[in-house]
Amino acid sequence: MRFFECEYQGGRHVGFDPPADTAVVHPIDGGVLDLLSTVDSLGDLRAAAGAGRTVPTAELSPLPPLRPASxxxxFVSGYAQTHHGKAGVETPDQPTWFFRGLGDVVKLPGDALTVPTSVLGLGEEAEVVLVYLTGTDGKTRYVGFTFGNDLTDIGKFVADRGHLGYAKLTDCSVSPWLFSGPPPATVNGEVAIERGGQPAWKGSFTTGTAALRFDLDTMIDHLLSYPALRHPGRVHYVFLGADRGSFQDGFRIADGDQVTIDVTSHDVQLSNTIVWATQS
Known part of the structure; x- marks a missing residue:
């Protein structure tokens, strides 16, 4: 099942089916996080949401999945060097984890992604994103998954592997769709980059849990064993790492490029323009 949240006529609503020209949305006065506290899974949300109404899709403003009011x-974080395709890298007991930022670094398809002017070599990273919610009891539970572009200054990481944290200090994008069910084993798709309105690079990717060099349950259990991450009410986006992309193919994303990730296996598209930050 797919789930999305949006703003409509000043209030928050949820929907459960891919919208075309119209969409059925359900008002949720207390917010979807309050609603989730009363059910066991996304699959139970449709009944809990109550009656919906059909409205023009153009009047809806999508929101990132489960984005809190604050x-x-x-909390946006993820892992690096997790995929079998990243050859020549030793496999430690746990993959390298990074903190990307808070909710303001998360953008949606159609938004611009801002990066520092100091980037050494920018690359897209098409990834599965797991979404977790911590309850009032301090227990964090898995809610669902979506897809994102974990945009990264890979050149900075290659120059100094101790600088992974700096390499991740850019905006990222996620799909507004949240999927119920376990994380997908296999995900495939294609990335297309345009420059000046013309095709500049294209390549395919494969990701999902089957592509990981690590056991996912062990990764997540270790991460969420730290009490500092289990603040009640906190939502976590966890990026699971990427297949090889344009950077490994020798291409470098530039200011103004349009990056489109087509997750063909799950009928999800993310397209964003990359913008170099201006410093005062």
Missing amino acids: VGDL
Whole structure:
């Protein structure tokens, strides 16, 4: 099942089916996080949401999945060098983890992604994103998954592997769709980059849990064993790492490029323009 949240006529609503020209949305006065506290899974949300109504899709403003009212309650992090395709890298007991930022670094398809002017070599990273919610009891539970572009200054990481944290200090994008069910074993798709309105690079990717060099349950159990991450009400986006992409193919993303990730296996598209930050 797919789930999405949006703003409509000043209030928050949820929907459960891919919208075309119209969509059926359900008002949720207390917010979807309050609603989730009353059910066991996304699959139970449709009944809990109550009656819906059909509205023009163009009047809806999509939101990132489960985004809290405060950006400080959305914690965005992930893993590096997790995929079998990243050859020549020793496999430690746990993959390298990074903190990307809070909710304000998360953008949606169609938004611009801002990066520092100091980037050494920018690359897209098409990834599965797991979404977790910590309850009032301090227990963090898995809610569902989506897809994102974990945009990264890979050149900075290659120059000094101790600088992974700096390499991740850019905006990222996620799909507004949240999928129920376990994380997908296999995901495939294609990335297309345009420059000046013309095709500049294209390549395919494969990701999902089957592509990982690590056991996912062990990764997540270890991460969420730290009490500092289990603040009640906190939502976690966890990026699971990427297949090889344009950077490994020798291409470098530039200011103004349009990066489109087509997750063909799950009918999800993310397209964003890359913008170099201006410093005062």
